[in-house]
Amino acid sequence: TLPVIYFVTPTYPRREQAPELIRLAHTLLHVPRIHWILANDYNACNAYLDGFLVKLGLPFTHLASPMPEFYRKKKPMPRGVANRRGAIQWIRQRNITNGILYFGDDDNTYDLRLFSEIRETQRVSMFPVGLIEEYSVSGPIVKKGKVVGFLDSWVAERRWPVDMAGFATNLAYLAEHSNASMPYKPGYEEDLFLRSIKLNLNIIEPKARNCTEILVWHTQTKTRERATLRISNKYLDDRSN
Numbered sequence: 001t002l003p004v005i006y007f008v009t010p011t012y013p014r015r016e017q018a019p020e021l022i023r024l025a026h027t028l029l030h031v032p033r034i035h036w037i038l039a040n041d042y043n044a045c046n047a048y049l050d051g052f053l054v055k056l057g058l059p060f061t062h063l064a065s066p067m068p069e070f071y072r073k074k075k076p077m078p079r080g081v082a083n084r085r086g087a088i089q090w091i092r093q094r095n096i097t098n099g100i101l102y103f104g105d106d107d108n109t110y111d112l113r114l115f116s117e118i119r120e121t122q123r124v125s126m127f128p129v130g131l132i133e134e135y136s137v138s139g140p141i142v143k144k145g146k147v148v149g150f151l152d153s154w155v156a157e158r159r160w161p162v163d164m165a166g167f168a169t170n171l172a173y174l175a176e177h178s179n180a181s182m183p184y185k186p187g188y189e190e191d192l193f194l195r196s197i198k199l200n201l202n203i204i205e206p207k208a209r210n211c212t213e214i215l216v217w218h219t220q221t222k223t224r225e226r227a228t229l230r231i232s233n234k235y236l237d238d239r240s241n
């Protein structure tokens with residue numbers, strides 16, 4: 001049987017949440033053997049999301065994983081970190097060592113072929129992500145079937161300058177690293193997570209035809225603040241006339 005993909009999605013309450021999740025759900029419905037860990041940045045399990053997940057019929061776990069207030073005040077904020085930490089903790093507490101872990105944000109776009117690629121992950125697999133910053137792509141450079149470097153618009157001090165959506169981890173490999181963690185450090189979450197599982201170049205499995213194809217895009221939905229509603233009293237006035 002196929003190994004299960006634990007698809008970890010951080011999400012948070014805003015007016016784009018429902019449409020983002022509906023769109024993502026309709027991708028995941030096409031994928032066999034998937035377990036959706038929907039980790040909401042909110043202090044309770046929201047009843048609308050519960051109902052939505054039940055109706056979908058996919059195996060799921062709904063986590064309430066709010067960002068600690070301390071981090072919410074920071075600029076930049078560690079977006080989605082409390083959520084992913086919650087999901088890692090959920091997996092570890094259950095000693096799930098069979099399956100694949102993938103961090104898939106709620107606003108990205110996923111080609112169905114991505115799922116067949118990451119399902120084969122033995123330890124850590126990597127592949128390009130489209131629409132990342134200035135270069136429009138972030139991903140490994142592969143020579144003779146081996147990852148030898150990375151292309152990314154913002155390398156900074158990162159040893160692993162990759163996007164969150166650009167790698168997958170086998171849970172047996174994760175379980176071998178008891179210090180695995182994702183710290184609250186904006187910009188460095190991927191790098192520090194991959195360091196915590198003692199990644200080295202030799203074990204990286206390039207996917208998506210030796211990293212020449214883009215199967216996931218870092219699409220971003222335009223957001224805006226909620227407006228203050230001003231209810232017109234025109235008709236109320238009319239009625240009183």
Ligand code: UDP
Nearest residue numbers: 009010011012041079080083105106107220
């Ligand atoms: N996110 C969250 N809480 C927040 C902001 C973002 O849980 O306060 C989630 C969001 O739903 C997404 C992930 O964290 O799955 C990354 O956030 P976003 O897509 O806004 O960041 P970007 O892609 O612009 O870096």
Ligand code: MN
Nearest residue numbers: 105107219220
């Ligand atoms: Mn995003």
